[in-house]
Amino acid sequence: MRVEYINPFVEAAFSILKEVLGDDLSRGELYLKATSQPILGVTAIVGLAGDVEGRVLIDLTEKTAMKIASAMNGEEMTTLNELAKATITELANMITAQAVTKLSELGFTFDLTPPTIITGEKMEITNYEVEALIVPIETSHGKLEINVALRERN
Amino acid sequence: MKTKADFPNINDRQPEGLKDDGNPFRVLIIDDSMFVTKQINQILTSEGFEIVGSANNGESGVEKYKELYPNIDLVTMDITMPKMDGVECLEKIIEFDKDAKVIMISALGKQDLVKKSLLIGxxxxxxxxxxxxxxLERVVTTLKKQ
Structure with a gap:
């Protein structure tokens, strides 16, 4: 997978998180996973189909998800209720929409699926035909991972 | 020495959500995200606007608009929604009321749909x-436009 695919998502995540959380962020080391990998507990998944195809995950722990949802709603959330899930969905929506603009500028066209939220413990995600690139982002509310597995359609 | 006049009372400001006659502007929110609906609701009600209804897809958005008309001043409209999207919903509302004041709410990356919406009305x-x-800035500007 080419690194240029993940950069728009990382840049978009930085700019959106900064805007909605008013936060200092730092970027961790990019790493690559070829097969199965654990996911953190609350995962927004967005599918892409077109000149590039695959999926993007925005992955965080339940605790971080609740803290981010609390900050975005200006109220304390202690359970991952419907509003908290809708908040994380909207976060994923904004990040992917902004990233797509950047990818379109690189000349790629494709469609996106609406974000789906998956929650649960001890889950893994497996990609057989394309490796995933992962960039951790540290916020004051905890870590969030941008996990991108995309390939060009031949 | 400073006098009272140097410290104007900030509460003298008229909330943006009130018309000259003191009645609130009435707003319909059409959006499928519970989070965005709540966000718009909080921002507008804190300035005195009245949220007269909300809908989570385009189809019920059109119905709600017709039901509320003419007692409605503004619509906020999401673009991507199930059943009927925001652009089609806008089209139907403008067909019904060509003077409807609709503000599109969009994520970045939907510029084409925003342009299309502005052309539709x-x-x-x-x-x-x-x-x-x-x-608030966009809502107030839109309400002032004739």
Whole structure:
């Protein structure tokens, strides 16, 4: 997978998180996973189909998800209720929409699926035909991972 | 020495959500995200606007508009929604009331749909993430446009 695919998502995540959380962020080391990998507990998944195809995950722990949802709603959330899930969905929506603009500028066209939220413990995600690139982002509310597995359609 | 006049009372300001006659502007929110609906609701009600209804898809958005008409001043409209999207919903509302004041709410990356909406008759648009100043500024500008 080419690194240029993940950069728009990382840049978009930085700019959106900064805007909605008013936060200092730092970027961790990019790493690559070829097969199965654990996911953190609350995962927004967005599918892409077109000149590039695959999926993007925005992955965080339940605790971080609740803290981010609390900050975005200006109220304390202690359970991952419907509003908290809708908040994380909207976060994923904004990040992917902004990233797509950047990818379109690189000349790629494709469609996106609406974000789906998956929650649960001890889950893994497996990609057989394309490796995933992962960039951790540290916020004051905890870590969030941008996990991108995309390939060009031949 | 400073006098009282140097410290104007900030509470003298008329909330943006009130008309000259003191009645609130009435707003319909059409959006499938519970989070965005709540956000717009909070921002607008804190300035005195009245949220007269909300709908989570385009189809019920059109129905709600017709039901509320003519007691409605403004619509905020999401673009991507199930059943009927925001552009089609806008089209149907403008067909019914050519003077409808509709503001499109869009994530970045939907510029083509925003342009299309403005051509159809949307009066303004706001790009997410939403914040209080951005929303109020666009809403107030739109309500002033004739």
């Amino acid at each position: 949307a009066k303004n648009y706001i790009v997410k993430p939403l914040d209080r100043n951005k929303v």
